[in-house]
Amino acid sequence: MKLNELIKIIKRLYREHIKRHLNRILLALVLSLVVAGSTASTAWLLDPAVKKIFIEQDKTLAWLIPIWIVLAFASKGISLYFARINIIKVSNIIGGELQKRIADVMLRADIETLDNRHSGKYISNIQFDCTAVQMLVGTGVLNLMKDSFSLIALIYLMFYQNWKLASFAIFMMPLAIFFAKNLGKRIGKVQGEAGELAGNFTSFLTEIFKASKMIRIYQKEEAEKKNAESFIDKLVKKNIKIGSVLIRATPIMETLTGFMIAGFIFYSGKLISAGELEINNFFSFLAAMMLAYQPIRSLATINIVAYQGAAAAKRIFVVTDNPIETKNDKNFPNLKIDKCNIKFENINFHYTNTKEKAVEKINFEIKGGSMTAFVGHSGAGKSTIINLLPRFYEPQEGKIFIDQQNIHNVSLYSLRRNISLVSQDVILFDDTVKNNIAYADPKASQSEIIEACKFAAADEFIDKLPDGYETFIGENGVRLSGGQKQRISIARAILKKSPIILLDEATSSLDSESEQIVQNAITNLTKNKTTLVIAHRLSTIHNAEQIFVLKNGFIIGSGNHDSLMKSSNEYKSLYEKQLK
Ligand SMILES: Nc1ncnc2c1ncn2[C@@H]1O[C@H](COP(=O)(O)OP(=O)(O)OP(=O)(O)O)[C@@H](O)[C@H]1O
Numbered sequence: 001m002k003l004n005e006l007i008k009i010i011k012r013l014y015r016e017h018i019k020r021h022l023n024r025i026l027l028a029l030v031l032s033l034v035v036a037g038s039t040a041s042t043a044w045l046l047d048p049a050v051k052k053i054f055i056e057q058d059k060t061l062a063w064l065i066p067i068w069i070v071l072a073f074a075s076k077g078i079s080l081y082f083a084r085i086n087i088i089k090v091s092n093i094i095g096g097e098l099q100k101r102i103a104d105v106m107l108r109a110d111i112e113t114l115d116n117r118h119s120g121k122y123i124s125n126i127q128f129d130c131t132a133v134q135m136l137v138g139t140g141v142l143n144l145m146k147d148s149f150s151l152i153a154l155i156y157l158m159f160y161q162n163w164k165l166a167s168f169a170i171f172m173m174p175l176a177i178f179f180a181k182n183l184g185k186r187i188g189k190v191q192g193e194a195g196e197l198a199g200n201f202t203s204f205l206t207e208i209f210k211a212s213k214m215i216r217i218y219q220k221e222e223a224e225k226k227n228a229e230s231f232i233d234k235l236v237k238k239n240i241k242i243g244s245v246l247i248r249a250t251p252i253m254e255t256l257t258g259f260m261i262a263g264f265i266f267y268s269g270k271l272i273s274a275g276e277l278e279i280n281n282f283f284s285f286l287a288a289m290m291l292a293y294q295p296i297r298s299l300a301t302i303n304i305v306a307y308q309g310a311a312a313a314k315r316i317f318v319v320t321d322n323p324i325e326t327k328n329d330k331n332f333p334n335l336k337i338d339k340c341n342i343k344f345e346n347i348n349f350h351y352t353n354t355k356e357k358a359v360e361k362i363n364f365e366i367k368g369g370s371m372t373a374f375v376g377h378s379g380a381g382k383s384t385i386i387n388l389l390p391r392f393y394e395p396q397e398g399k400i401f402i403d404q405q406n407i408h409n410v411s412l413y414s415l416r417r418n419i420s421l422v423s424q425d426v427i428l429f430d431d432t433v434k435n436n437i438a439y440a441d442p443k444a445s446q447s448e449i450i451e452a453c454k455f456a457a458a459d460e461f462i463d464k465l466p467d468g469y470e471t472f473i474g475e476n477g478v479r480l481s482g483g484q485k486q487r488i489s490i491a492r493a494i495l496k497k498s499p500i501i502l503l504d505e506a507t508s509s510l511d512s513e514s515e516q517i518v519q520n521a522i523t524n525l526t527k528n529k530t531t532l533v534i535a536h537r538l539s540t541i542h543n544a545e546q547i548f549v550l551k552n553g554f555i556i557g558s559g560n561h562d563s564l565m566k567s568s569n570e571y572k573s574l575y576e577k578q579l580k
């Protein structure tokens with residue numbers, strides 16, 4: 001990372017996050033001045049201490065000076081404490097603000113954007129990168145203020161005690177800065193690589209937890225263990241690298257300090273014998289120089305924190321800049337549902353990461369309140385069509401209407417408010433049964449929830465669970481059977497009371513008894529609703545008023561079951577091979 005890029009990122013952090021907390025930072029700045037003043041006065045006090053107490057043996061000052069020393073140290077400690085408290089608050093709040101920004105982007109992002117980036121990378125942005133920026137704002141800003149003020153005060157004191165000696169010491173300083181300068185750049189690069197690795201590792205971890213059963217049945221424990229080890233080894237290597245680059249400053253700085261002190265003592269000896277330096281000035285000067293060591297070291301390495309934080313901020317900004325959201329104009333009118341007729345007009349759509357169209361020249365009309373089924377081989381484009389209606393994906397060409405209103409020209413909120421979705425793979429939260437169902441309507445009363453469950457034929461089994469509606473169902477409902485999960489997701493869709501239902505029937509077959517129960521639940525869900533269903537079940541097909549047959553993204557036939565059996569060979573073969 002180049003210096004001007006670093007400055008650009010820090011300026012941006014200042015504008016967007018730090019500026020708001022300027023009062024706390026200014027307070028820390030004032031307190032840093034107190035710290036600097038107190039530090040310098042502790043060194044200065046050695047001058048009168050040596051002269052008045054040791055040489056002149058002044059009785060009053062003999063007890064006054066020790067008191068001043070205590071006061072100086074106490075004032076340094078107290079002001080440093082309050083400066084740190086303020087900075088701790090600011091930096092943690094800013095870290096949190098960045099995390100909120102990423103979380104917000106993730107929640108609003110266009111589904112297609114999320115499809116194209118692994119969730120683990122977002123998690124790593126939230127966890128590691130925000131912490132690095134927090135370090136930059138916290139440690140970086142405070143040390144910059146505190147240490148540069150202290151250094152200025154101490155240098156001033158050094159000149160006050162003896163300008164010749166001070167000039168000599170100042171002459172040594174640029175050397176130290178020269179050695180530390182390249183360190184920051186180097187660390188920024190290594191840190192960037194480590195951040196990338198951490199992101200990949202988090203992705204890997206989320207996957208091995210999700211795939212726990214697959215790993216065991218395909219007996220990939222050894223292979224995955226090797227993968228994990230290789231990830232961890234790479235990370236360990238990078239972190240060792242970061243650690244060792246970080247401390248690379250130590251030997252150089254220590255040796256330089258040695259040179260400085262050696263030269264200083266040699267030169268002081270000459271000045272004292274020439275009568276140009278008093279012993280009391282010498283001690284005070286020595287103290288100031290020793291005290292200057294810490295701020296110099298901290299300032300020389302401050303660019304490391306800065307580069308680390310800036311590299312992390314850069315990764316965060318990549319995510320938060322130009323968040324790709326579904327187009328959602330606040331001024332658009334709400335969708336008004338009348339009969340709930342739906343029309344697809346010349347729809348062409350391809351996923352951004354593929355060239356080939358997923359669906360092509362799609363034209364159809366659906367009468368409100370009826371059930372429409374889509375059938376076709378796997379990959380024919382059935383789920384794609386259904387996903388276009390709530391605008392999870394945007395077609396490149398064509399229009400979709402609900403009651404003559406183009407769904408692109410109504411508010412997204414009102415569009416999605418009117419659609420329920422029961423997806424192919426059931427998605428449940430690690431929460432209670434009740435909360436999973438109430439997700440559709442958090443204000444729903446207990447009796448409304450129970451009613452929805454009765455419709456979904458779920459009430460009976462829920463009552464038998466250990467804590468009834470308050471039972472925790474585990475990650476994605478692991479503690480429930482497949483059919484039970486489906487019925488909970490149906491109850492949730494019922495509770496939403498939306499006029500349009502999208503139903504991507506699960507392909508996994510249930511035994512005929514559960515099949516019947518789930519089927520009844522679906523019949524209750526879709527009664528008098530405009531339903532678009534991807535049918536895998538025979539009974540659904542028979543209930544559908546209209547059926548569309550899809551092949552390779554095209555609609556190649558439509559009608560009801562009886563007419564399609566006569567007119568469409570594709571349908572006939574699908575029916576005979578798959579639906580039966
Ligand atoms: N997120 C995606 N990114 C890229 N291509 C996709 C994506 N989802 C689906 N596709 C592709 O689009 C085509 C249609 O997929 P779709 O999911 O609509 O099929 P489907 O008819 O629902 O199949 P199934 O019965 O197996 O669920 C397929 O060729 C598939 O590879």
Ligand SMILES: [Mg+2]
Nearest residue numbers: 382383424504
């Ligand atoms: Mg599908």
